[in-house]
Amino acid sequence: MVEELSPAEVEELLDGEDPPLVVDVSTEAEFALGHLPGSINVPLANLVSHLDRVAGAERIVTVCPRGEASVQAVRLLSAYEGTEDARIESMAGGLDAWDGPLEEGIDEDAEDDERR
Template structure:
């Protein structure tokens, strides 16, 4: 499966046609911090929700360290509706991401401060 660097993802997000970012973490982790504009589709829901990505031209999967996102990218790439899309996993995951991170939490929970 093709991987894409965090730097290249940051560059593509500044273009007129940014990729569709699919963050595969569970909702609480996503809400603590995610790349702005990313879509939360937990890995366990991905087989049932992959059709939501059928119109995407470029999909980048995101996870904490870039391991599970490789499997998610393979699943998305195998879906008939995304056959013409470029599907990549963000190498290094959020642990390597140096760009902006958005939080949806109104009040931080007592969990770890890391966004994953």
């Protein structure tokens, strides 16, 4: 079973001393329209080929527009080497349920990855 956090719990973690790595698995276009501050964009379709962007993180929270793809992302990430020791959770309800601030724009690091 995939562990899910409420948006309020995610906001509390982000405001804490040791925030998790937030991985937004939305498409690049969706991510550019709005995402959690500080999150990285690794579209679900590219997640397996970009595991290096999340490997070594101690805690990962996956996010997507409605909370469905992020559950799939948790299952995928849990199955791969480099993330086996991480605590991996999904934000329930996705960005539709998020009341906090959003950033707009693209993930520059993701663009650099695509050019390699």
